[in-house]
Amino acid sequence: MPAHEAESDTTTTEPPDLPGSPDPLTRERAHLAASRSALRAMREDVQALDIRDVTANWVNSVVLQAQMDDRIKALADLSHTPLFFGRLDYLHRVGADEAEGAEGEQFYIGRRHVHDAHGDPMVIDWRAPVSQPFYRASRKDPQDVGRRRRFGYTSGELTAYEDEHLTDPAEAAQTSKLLQAEIERPRVGPMRDIVATIQPEQDEIVRSGLGGTVCVQGGPGTGKTAVGLHRVAYLLYAHRDRLARTGTLVIGPNRSFLHYIEQVLPALGELEVKQATVDDLVTAHVEVRGTDEAAAAVVKGDARMAEVLRRAIRSHVTPPTEPVMVVRGSRRWRVPVYELEEIVDELLARDIRYGAAHEALPQRIAHCVLTRMEEAGEAPDDRVQNAVARTPAVKAAVKASWPAVDPARLVLRLLSDPEFLAAHADGLLTEDERKTILWSRPPRSAKSAKWSLADAVLIDEARDLVARTHSLGHVVIDEAQDLSPMQYRAVGRRCSTGSATVLGDLAQGTTPWSTESWEQALFHLGKADALVEELTAGFRVPREVIAYASRLLPSIAPGLAPVESVRESPGSMAVREVADPAGLDAAVLAACAESLAHEGSIGLIAADARIPALAAALEAAGHVCLSPGEETTAESRLTLVPASLAKGLEYDYVVLDDPAAVVDGEPDERTGLRRLYVALTRAVSGLIVLHSAPLPEALA
Numbered sequence: 001m002p003a004h005e006a007e008s009d010t011t012t013t014e015p016p017d018l019p020g021s022p023d024p025l026t027r028e029r030a031h032l033a034a035s036r037s038a039l040r041a042m043r044e045d046v047q048a049l050d051i052r053d054v055t056a057n058w059v060n061s062v063v064l065q066a067q068m069d070d071r072i073k074a075l076a077d078l079s080h081t082p083l084f085f086g087r088l089d090y091l092h093r094v095g096a097d098e099a100e101g102a103e104g105e106q107f108y109i110g111r112r113h114v115h116d117a118h119g120d121p122m123v124i125d126w127r128a129p130v131s132q133p134f135y136r137a138s139r140k141d142p143q144d145v146g147r148r149r150r151f152g153y154t155s156g157e158l159t160a161y162e163d164e165h166l167t168d169p170a171e172a173a174q175t176s177k178l179l180q181a182e183i184e185r186p187r188v189g190p191m192r193d194i195v196a197t198i199q200p201e202q203d204e205i206v207r208s209g210l211g212g213t214v215c216v217q218g219g220p221g222t223g224k225t226a227v228g229l230h231r232v233a234y235l236l237y238a239h240r241d242r243l244a245r246t247g248t249l250v251i252g253p254n255r256s257f258l259h260y261i262e263q264v265l266p267a268l269g270e271l272e273v274k275q276a277t278v279d280d281l282v283t284a285h286v287e288v289r290g291t292d293e294a295a296a297a298v299v300k301g302d303a304r305m306a307e308v309l310r311r312a313i314r315s316h317v318t319p320p321t322e323p324v325m326v327v328r329g330s331r332r333w334r335v336p337v338y339e340l341e342e343i344v345d346e347l348l349a350r351d352i353r354y355g356a357a358h359e360a361l362p363q364r365i366a367h368c369v370l371t372r373m374e375e376a377g378e379a380p381d382d383r384v385q386n387a388v389a390r391t392p393a394v395k396a397a398v399k400a401s402w403p404a405v406d407p408a409r410l411v412l413r414l415l416s417d418p419e420f421l422a423a424h425a426d427g428l429l430t431e432d433e434r435k436t437i438l439w440s441r442p443p444r445s446a447k448s449a450k451w452s453l454a455d456a457v458l459i460d461e462a463r464d465l466v467a468r469t470h471s472l473g474h475v476v477i478d479e480a481q482d483l484s485p486m487q488y489r490a491v492g493r494r495c496s497t498g499s500a501t502v503l504g505d506l507a508q509g510t511t512p513w514s515t516e517s518w519e520q521a522l523f524h525l526g527k528a529d530a531l532v533e534e535l536t537a538g539f540r541v542p543r544e545v546i547a548y549a550s551r552l553l554p555s556i557a558p559g560l561a562p563v564e565s566v567r568e569s570p571g572s573m574a575v576r577e578v579a580d581p582a583g584l585d586a587a588v589l590a591a592c593a594e595s596l597a598h599e600g601s602i603g604l605i606a607a608d609a610r611i612p613a614l615a616a617a618l619e620a621a622g623h624v625c626l627s628p629g630e631e632t633t634a635e636s637r638l639t640l641v642p643a644s645l646a647k648g649l650e651y652d653y654v655v656l657d658d659p660a661a662v663v664d665g666e667p668d669e670r671t672g673l674r675r676l677y678v679a680l681t682r683a684v685s686g687l688i689v690l691h692s693a694p695l696p697e698a699l700a
């Protein structure tokens with residue numbers, strides 16, 4: 001694969017040039033300049049639109065103007081993001097029969113579609129079907145592509161290109177230098193998109209259909225987050241209308257993480273995707289002021305709790321014992337007990353939401369009354385039925401047989417009333433488990449209760465038993481391995497009529513309820529038929545570093561294979577023992593200073609308990625520190641990261657303080673080692689591990 005740079009363009013592979021014609025790089029630059037002015041023209045066209053004549057009213061005009069403003073924003077030409085990053089030379093016209101001998105076609109691939117004044121494409125959106133071979137074509141399967149060209153940019157200038165002639169048997173396959181350079185480029189600021197370098201196995205996940213749920217298992221830095229975000233962008237392109245109606249959501253583990261990834265989709269032109277943590281979803285209606293012991297949270301997060309709640313809510317249904325007597329004017333209408341029983345039984349058998357049945361019951365009783373009225377020769381209409389449904393007699397019957405249930409109060413009663421819990425957890429929870437979740441001092445009311453996050457998930461489940469939760473079109477769940485079965489259910493009901501992308505790594509599960517197998521997780525999510533894919537190539541962590549971290553795998557996830565890093569960075573790893581524990585802070589500061597001498601972002605990761613001491617030491621040494629997820633700038637590049645917040649984040653250089661303390665910060669050894677595995681796998685270019693206490697045995 002010959003690479004060409006501005007100064008050293010020696011072996012040209014372009015078709016023979018006419019004497020005096022410009023060299024390929026100049027031609028490509030000319031196409032870039034022409035594309036940029038075409039984009040400018042597209043933007044000016046939208047800006048010049050006068051909507052006064054086409055909008056019927058004020059609301060219409062506001063809506064249309066907002067859409068146009070979005071479009072104008074989307075058409076902005078950002079000088080630091082190349083308008084195109086690749087070119088495909090097809091051997092034949094796309095879609096034409098090869099036998100016709102139709103001439104080849106050329107497409108420039110970029111972040112968005114750009115066309116000229118005649119509507120002919122200058123740049124094709126990376127998500128369009130004709131762009132797909134840019135990511136997937138290979139020597140084995142050239143997909144009718146004769147040449148794939150990648151472009152290299154320096155400070156927004158097109159400075160290099162690299163060609164692959166996929167159908168040329170004489171050309172040997174090589175790893176792309178531009179691809180490697182893009183992967184090695186220092187990270188400053190928030191996460192960026194990978195449109196120019198999506199790999200074939202990643203692309204298969206990105207472009208998999210909207211209908212199915214995909215689950216991706218992948219070690220640290222294999223691009224799960226990147227793939228999930230690009231899949232959303234792809235789905236929005238391929239199913240724009242449907243997803244605009246139903247909505248999309250990206251779920252991440254915490255605010256810092258969401259902040260870190262929030263720029264990726266807008267950079268791809270997608271501004272409408274919502275982001276949330278699972279906690280955000282379930283605390284919309286509950287104020288969380290309490291916490292749980294791990295043992296209680298594990299039981300509360302167990303899927304058996306869903307059945308306990310289902311039984312508890314249905315226990316409010318009582319078979320009718322009294323007939324209903326409705327008085328209208330001078331007449332009395334009676335619905336006998338057996339008929340009421342039939343209605344209640346039928347509603348129970350239909351298994352509709354508790355609240356829906358509660359609303360249907362008065363209408364059903366009123367309908368019986370109306371039938372009797374008709375039999376007696378009256379001609380009542382809908383208004384009469386509604387009036388009957390609202391009579392005190394009918395209301396009293398509904399209250400007796402199918403009373404309204406408040407979800408929070410239902411959970412409150414389960415957690416405070418040992419008999420109520422025992423009755424509905426019979427055969428599901430052991431006595432010990434019931435004791436574990438019962439409040440020792442029950443609160444007076446749902447309002448005054450100190451709900452925990454696990455309680456909020458239970459209330460969310462109870463709310464769904466009362467009234468169906470609104471479902472979105474597509475949900476991406478990142479770091480999914482940390483969700484409890486009940487949390488999976490909470491997410492699952494938010495995409496019950498849509499699909500999901502589930503991303504995670506079983507080896508990075510650090511919650512007491514973390515996922516043991518994707519099959520189980522997908523079952524709880526309600527997507528048991530999802531496809532499980534595996535990503536094994538690592539794009540973040542250098543080979544030496546991942547090899548060191550992978551020593552932990554036999555202890556934390558015995559079935560998983562180590563990540564195969566695509567990054568060679570010799571000398572990227574150092575483990576330093578500090579003999580005197582009192583000298584550890586100073587050694588850490590020195591390692592930070594050493595790392596700051598390089599370009600890029602620095603993360604100092606330490607056990608949560610060590611953070612205050614390190615923050616003070618850094619401040620005393622005059623370092624300005626960022627918090628995780630906060631944007632790195634050229635002036636402040638050092639982030640102090642508590643180990644509990646490191647998940648999903650990355651830094652060019654990582655300094656890891658005292659691994660043993662990171663392990664000891666967790667309730668058990670396996671969780672501690674998993675936390676350490678996360679901390680060890682955040683580095684893009686270099687890792688320095690400092691310790692005075694002995695290293696954990698699994699690592700030593």
Ligand SMILES: Nc1ncnc2c1ncn2[C@@H]1O[C@H](COP(=O)(O)OP(=O)(O)OP(=O)(O)O)[C@@H](O)[C@H]1O
Nearest residue numbers: 194197198199220221222223224225226539540648
């Ligand atoms: N095809 C690619 N080309 C260039 N960079 C890539 C590619 N795939 C992933 N990366 C980069 O590798 C890094 C790790 O990606 P990402 O955060 O998505 O991995 P992850 O699997 O979610 O990691 P973790 O398990 O640690 O959360 C990111 O900087 C991402 O941009």
